[in-house]
Amino acid sequence: MDSSCLFCRIAAREIPADIVRESDGVVAFRDANPQAPTHLLLIPKEHVTSVAELGDHHGSVLADIMQAATQLARAEGIADGGWRLVTNVGPDAGQTVFHLHFHLLGGRPMGWPPG
Ligand code: 5GP
Ligand code: ZN
Numbered sequence: 001m002d003s004s005c006l007f008c009r010i011a012a013r014e015i016p017a018d019i020v021r022e023s024d025g026v027v028a029f030r031d032a033n034p035q036a037p038t039h040l041l042l043i044p045k046e047h048v049t050s051v052a053e054l055g056d057h058h059g060s061v062l063a064d065i066m067q068a069a070t071q072l073a074r075a076e077g078i079a080d081g082g083w084r085l086v087t088n089v090g091p092d093a094g095q096t097v098f099h100l101h102f103h104l105l106g107g108r109p110m111g112w113p114p115g
Pocket of ligand 1: 006030041096
């Protein structure tokens with residue numbers, strides 16, 4: 001837990017968020033500034049700054065996040081329409097919170113490539 005990290009504090013329930021799912025290693029909550037009808041953030045409870053900092057021991061938590069994404073897409077009713085799972089790494093990608101998070105977006109058509 002990094003007490004200066006916003007998402008560590010959300011995972012610890014020190015800062016309120018609309019948490020939709022929690023397991024041993026993963027928390028999912030609604031983005032405060034949603035970019036689609038469904039916009040969730042899936043994070044490991046362990047503080048990791050981005051995908052670029054992942055180590056060998058992170059395999060199981062990553063698998064849990066991927067499985068949670070599929071289950072949440074079904075629960076949100078966007079599984080049939082399709083959805084996007086994306087993570088930003090560093091400034092050019094637009095990363096603003098430096099605790100690894102995957103955006104789960106769906107509920108509207110989305111263009112590719114992203115702007
Ligand atoms: P990034 O740009 O780092 O990939 O995404 C960070 C995301 O975190 C943004 O989509 C932003 O709206 C969201 N966010 C920032 N602060 C908060 C907050 O305090 N609560 C919640 N639920 N989402 C936040
Ligand atoms: Zn953190």
